Amino acid sequence: MVVDDSVVVRGLIVRALESDPSIEISGSVGNGKLAVERLARHPADVVVLDIEMSVMDGLTALPKLLAVDPKLRVLMASTLTLRNAEISMKAMQLGAADYIPKPTAVREISGGDNFKRSLVEKVLSLGQARLAQDRRAPVLSPAAPKVPSLLSGPVALRRPGTTIPDILAVGSSTGGPPALLKLFAALKNKIKLPVLLTQHMPPTFTRILAQHIEKTTGWKACEAEDGMAVEPGRVHVAPGDYHMCVERTPSGAVLRVNQEAPENFCRPSVDVMLRSVAKVYGANSLVVILTGMGSDGLAGARPIVEAGGTVISQDEETSVVWGMPGAVAKDGLCSAVLPLDGLAPAIQRLGTGAGP
Numbered sequence: 209m210v211v212d213d214s215v216v217v218r219g220l221i222v223r224a225l226e227s228d229p230s231i232e233i234s235g236s237v238g239n240g241k242l243a244v245e246r247l248a249r250h251p252a253d254v255v256v257l258d259i260e261m262s263v264m265d266g267l268t269a270l271p272k273l274l275a276v277d278p279k280l281r282v283l284m285a286s287t288l289t290l291r292n293a294e295i296s297m298k299a300m301q302l303g304a305a306d307y308i309p310k311p312t313a314v315r316e317i318s319g320g321d322n323f324k325r326s327l328v329e330k331v332l333s334l335g336q337a338r339l340a341q342d343r344r345a346p347v348l349s350p351a352a353p354k355v356p357s358l359l360s361g362p363v364a365l366r367r368p369g370t371t372i373p374d375i376l377a378v379g380s381s382t383g384g385p386p387a388l389l390k391l392f393a394a395l396k397n398k399i400k401l402p403v404l405l406t407q408h409m410p411p412t413f414t415r416i417l418a419q420h421i422e423k424t425t426g427w428k429a430c431e432a433e434d435g436m437a438v439e440p441g442r443v444h445v446a447p448g449d450y451h452m453c454v455e456r457t458p459s460g461a462v463l464r465v466n467q468e469a470p471e472n473f474c475r476p477s478v479d480v481m482l483r484s485v486a487k488v489y490g491a492n493s494l495v496v497i498l499t500g501m502g503s504d505g506l507a508g509a510r511p512i513v514e515a516g517g518t519v520i521s522q523d524e525e526t527s528v529v530w531g532m533p534g535a536v537a538k539d540g541l542c543s544a545v546l547p548l549d550g551l552a553p554a555i556q557r558l559g560t561g562a563g564p
Contacts, residue, residue, distance in 0.1 A: 209233070209235040209237070209243060209246060209252040209254075210233065212258040212285070217310075228332065230335075239261045239265075240257075240266060241264040243269055244273055244276060247277060251277065253339065255281070255282050256327075257283065259292055259295050260286075260292075267302075270302055271303070281306075282303070283304070283307065287310050288309050289412070294416055296413065297416050300386055305334050305382060306334065308326060308330055311323055330382070330501070333382065334382070337527075340524075340530075363538060363540075365540075365542060369492075370561075373559060374492040375402055375404065375454075376401045376402070376495075376555065377406075377481060379406050379495070379497050379504065380407045380497070380498035380499060381407065381500025381529075384500060387498045387522065387528075388421065389421065394553075395555060398556045398559075399555065399559045401441075401494070401559060402444065404444050404463075406481045407445065407446070410449065415431050429443040429445060430445065431445050431447045432463045436462060437459075437463075438460065447465060450465040450466065451467070451475055451481070452476055452481050453465075453481060468480075472503065473502075477508075479505060485512065486515050491516030492517070493517030494520075494559070495512050495517065496521070496551060497520075497536050498532070498533060499530070500533070502531050503531060505535070512541075519541045520551065521533035521534075521536050521546075522546065522551065526548040
């Protein structure tokens with residue numbers, strides 16, 4: 209279902225989605241109130257939800273939509289303003305699965321290949337994750353015990369590295385912000401490692417993410433700047449539209465940011481960050497791959513384990529989309545595949561050399 213107060217924009221989004229035969233439009237409405245009423249009558253797997261609308265805005269409609277269908281995947285659509293970045297971040301904390309930056313000009317929606325590709329990719333990924341969740345849900349009799357669902361496909365674990373890490377590198381995408389806030393809150397005062405974080409986000413959003421991490425978890429956090437020293441106990445966030453790398457200098461490790469070509473259609477890219485981490489920290493690297501669509505992080509995780517470092521990932525059950533963590537897990541690169549709540553204790557154990 210597409211929800212936007214502009215008839216023109218709504219039509220363009222619908223046509224972009226209908227260009228993929230795997231996507232069926234269940235409804236197209238102009239405000240949040242109509243969306244809630246429509247969802248109650250016509251089920252949907254994914255809702256593309258505008259933020260700024262009359263009658264009922266997106267943030268107000270979000271919990272009402274999730275009350276109708278708790279498994280619904282909601283994709284927030286907003287223009288790249290500071291206010292909308294704040295609202296989108298709050299929406300994800302309230303249950304939205306992801307966001308998409310909406311172009312300010314109609315011609316960019318109708319003719320912009322990047323927006324159309326990203327929109328279709330996100331909707332397909334969220335829809336497939338919803339269907340996979342439905343398939344995993346066991347049909348139980350009232351007296352039957354509830355059992356955890358299994359990972360999709362075989363996962364072979366490897367032994368963790370034998371050295372104590374000097375760096376924690378984290379990669380995430382769809383569903384990442386709420387997972388990151390929960391992870392860092394659980395890690396507060398448990399480890400003092402420097403943290404490098406690449407979350408797929410556009411400019412402005414990454415600055416807001418760093419602010420939210422600092423405000424809600426107690427960690428020091430900031431957007432990375434070129435030449436910034438890598439500091440223990442601080443989360444260094446890759447800025448939107450820039451790759452972030454680490455480099456060894458005579459005075460210590462420093463960060464470099466650049467606008468070289470996107471990898472996996474991403475800038476920042478987890479792969480770019482991890483290749484530099486492997487080069488600088490080698491066996492003393494600890495990597496965590498959280499929820500996200502696609503496979504960014506897979507190519508970068510390989511040199512980490514080849515150097516003797518350790519990779520762990522979030523499990524399918526607690527991921528919004530098990531793309532990125534699933535890719536590294538199924539490739540045999542992980543020493544542990546854990547629920548979100550289990551990652552912080554594992555990081556703490558690995559940080560002291562006790563294993564996952």
